Amino acid sequence: RKEVEQDPGPFNVPEGATVAFNCTYSNSASQSFFWYRQDCRKEPKLLMSVYSSGNEDGRFTAQLNRASQYISLLIRDSKLSDSATYLCVVRTGGFKTIFGAGTRLFVKA
Amino acid sequence: DVKVTQSSRYLVKRTGEKVFLECVQDMDHENMFWYRQDPGLGLRLIYFSYDVKMKEKGDIPEGYSVSREKKERFSLILESASTNQTSMYLCASRSGQSAYEQYFGPGTRLTVT
Numbered sequence: 001r002k003e004v005e006q007d008p009g010p011f012n013v014p015e016g017a018t019v020a021f022n023c024t025y026s027n028s029a030s031q032s033f034f035w036y037r038q039d040c041r042k043e044p045k046l047l048m049s050v051y052s053s054g055n056e057d058g059r060f061t062a063q064l065n066r067a068s069q070y071i072s073l074l075i076r077d078s079k080l081s082d083s084a085t086y087l088c089v090v091r092t093g094g095f096k097t098i099f100g101a102g103t104r105l106f107v108k109a
Numbered sequence: 110d111v112k113v114t115q116s117s118r119y120l121v122k123r124t125g126e127k128v129f130l131e132c133v134q135d136m137d138h139e140n141m142f143w144y145r146q147d148p149g150l151g152l153r154l155i156y157f158s159y160d161v162k163m164k165e166k167g168d169i170p171e172g173y174s175v176s177r178e179k180k181e182r183f184s185l186i187l188e189s190a191s192t193n194q195t196s197m198y199l200c201a202s203r204s205g206q207s208a209y210e211q212y213f214g215p216g217t218r219l220t221v222t
Contacts, residue, residue: 044152
């Protein structure tokens with residue numbers, strides 16, 4: 001079993017749609033959680049950190065469920081520019097950082 | 110603006126050649142990392158360094174070595190390149206605390222023929 005698992009997709013959605021991604025992690029000692037975005041042929045960049053109480057940044061909402069060991073990302077009112085691969089990232093303190101393989105999103109006009 | 114740069118965007122080498130990939134960061138970060146990214150496998154950690162001259166093996170260190178002589182520079186070395194090392198190589202740096210963001214370089218697409 002992978003330490004961090006994501007549905008690879010692709011998710012194909014129309015503009016304006018709401019889309020949600022989930023990510024599960026296996027290590028209950030994990031401490032920090034992030035979503036990164038990676039555009040085609042580009043490097044990953046931080047989209048948002050994920051806090052225990054859940055957090056929102058504009059159209060993006062991230063949630064953490066420690067009991068079930070998953071994190072989620074909700075994108076509302078999808079834009080064409082949201083098309084990218086979304087990486088779930090879990091850090092188990094210190095230097096151990098695990099990246100999920102990513103979920104591909106295509107937003108179509 | 111934070112910056113991580115890598116010496117080459119694209120590189121083609123022959124089997125058996127020694128390959129050097131250079132990474133430089135200008136953020137005075139303590140921690141630097143080398144990853145490779147392959148389709149369906151995500152990013153896998155090769156080596157990391159938490160201080161000058163310090164290095165630690167990641168998940169897939171076989172066939173690689175690293176060097177960190179200065180804080181801003183972290184080099185990845187393929188002693189004898191093989192075709193299964195064809196991949197995208199990404200360097201990253203991060204400040205000391207675990208909750209901090211990792212900043213990535215643009216990547217080097219290495220092809221070994």
